[in-house]
Amino acid sequence: MTLSNNSIRSLLEIKDPNIKMDDIFYAFIHHTKVRLVQAHLIIYQRRCPLCGFEDLVHNGHYTSTITYTSDNASHPLFIRLAKQRLKCKNCGHTIMAKTSLVDKYCNISNRTKAKIMMNLQDDRTQKCVAIDNNVSPSTVGRLMDDHRELYPVFPDRLPKHLAFDEFRGVHHQLHFICIDGGNTHRIIKILPNRFKSSIIRYFEGVDRSARENVETITMDLNSYYQDIVSQLFPNAKIVIDQFHIIAMMTRAFNQYRSQLMKHYKYQSHEYKLLKFSWRLYLKNDQQLSDAKEYYDRHIHQKVTAGERIGLGLALDLKLNNDYVVMHDVMNYLAQRNKDRLAETLFSYHYDQLSKPMATVIKTLRKHLEIVLNAAENEQSNGPLEGTNRMIKQIQRTAFGLSNFNHLLARINLRMMRTKKQYQV
Ligand SMILES: [Zn+2]
Structure with missing residues (x-):
């Protein structure tokens, strides 16, 4: 039985009206049995975007096999999409049909990318996410790098109460971490190391008036953060946890x-x-x-x-x-x-x-x-120790991360899942 265009569209939840479904069947790609959807993408354009003449003619198709989301990981789903191409007879310019299903020159559907980003919020390994979504682990890593705009970036406003600490992360190095010690407990900054110079450089980049607003800074006793505080935060009181x-x-x-x-x-x-x-x-x-x-x-x-x-x-x-x-x-x-x-x-x-x-x-x-x-003062390092516990768990699940940016991405994504104020 062949499914109609509309039934395949509603099954796959494809919204783009220019995509016409032709068929769905089982096939083998790289010796793996997959479900393959045959489809084509139509382009409606009369004028050439370059010269403006109405001289566009049909110029074949560009076919790509797109990875799509599937609820059954043992039978991955692919869409073989033939994108219509047009050519201007006047100037020779060629146009290819575009769709919201997939980016240009990309073989992974936007829906799969969104699902990967959602999966990365959970406590699971990069490889596990990759297998579930039928992509390679390095693709998952690349997506994390590409979607930095997703992670919450907080403006240079500092809260009244800060908490300083460090944790062991990439390459067994100690990273400096600073969170809001007040109500929100959100992460203000994580630095790749905890050298005095890097901490000072970071806080010097923050507006001075913002630094003057800080009232208390919580930290542990055996740290050299006290010098930094007296140098950079004129009105802050140091509180030992x-x-x-x-x-x-x-x-x-x-x-x-x-x-x-x-x-x-x-x-x-x-x-x-x-x-x-x-x-x-x-x-x-x-x-x-x-x-x-x-x-x-x-x-x-x-x-x-x-x-x-x-x-x-x-x-x-x-x-x-x-x-x-x-x-x-x-x-x-x-x-x-x-x-x-x-x-x-x-x-x-x-x-x-x-x-x-x-x-x-x-x-x-x-x-x-x-x-x-x-x-x-009633401020304590409790929330920060909790955050450190979460970071430890992320690294444990990943068997250690070697890329600092990926560690940051995973922390941010995990925070988006667990903390309300991170949700966009
Ligand atoms: Zn033209």
Whole structure:
């Protein structure tokens, strides 16, 4: 049974009225069984666009085989389109019929291209997208390069709150990333490296008045972004991410706890006190307020959570001091109590604390001003860490990307899928 022109058109959702469908049948292209649609494209033109004479005559066809979208990847669909050509008898100029189905000199339909761009928004590999759409992986890569105008480019307006960080990307290099730390969390810029010179060059390109509007910049403690901020953002306050402060302290506490543990005999009572239920040490007073007794199977006695910690801390004075400092800092950060936080940081001499904790306190005292800002401002690097997690996932799925522009494209496309403000 042969399908009519209209039924093939409605099946393939082809809108161009100048395309006339002739037939659809199975054929072999490069030893693969495909569905082939035979069609021709008519041109309606009377005057020559060059000389203006009504001397156009039919001049054969230009036939190309166009890749089209198909719901069945094992039987790809091709359209063999014969485009009508005209020739001007007066000046010899030739014209070929044009269509919205496919670009001139291109064998991949615009519909396939659009579908590839949609597929690239998902968490899947370039190769997988290529196979599904019956094109080569390098075609997919080329499309990503060609459609840069699709990706959201934000004007040189900077939001009030920025967040700086870096992530490991192409060729194991660290890339600088800056996002809006306020409400939208959109990516402002990703640079191919994180050299001071490139960051400064980028922000110097942004209008000075835009830079003056920035109020806070969130970052982690061990970065040299502080110099850049003081140089480029005259009104911005540096805020250290609260999460980093707490992570540093808990890491130091756990380090000393396990050091101490190894001084005791293996499986002794003291060893077990320090080794097990270590999560209790990190809980705050409120979480420990539950006075319910339970049987601790490691130390073979009935205790409440508070008593259990007390037993462990009683073993060593430095461990006890570490514990107190750590929890005071956590509490005052949560309560946004700047003065008490400063007091806590100076309440102990380094000798009274364990070595790892003393190092952390020393660092915090050194950066006192920006650490205290953390207690005052509610901005954190949380959204940025989330974005970094997404970028990591993209690279993991792709088994690592070697082209920085493709990495940027995939990040932008993924953001378009997941974040509302990216959708055009
Ligand atoms: Zn002419």
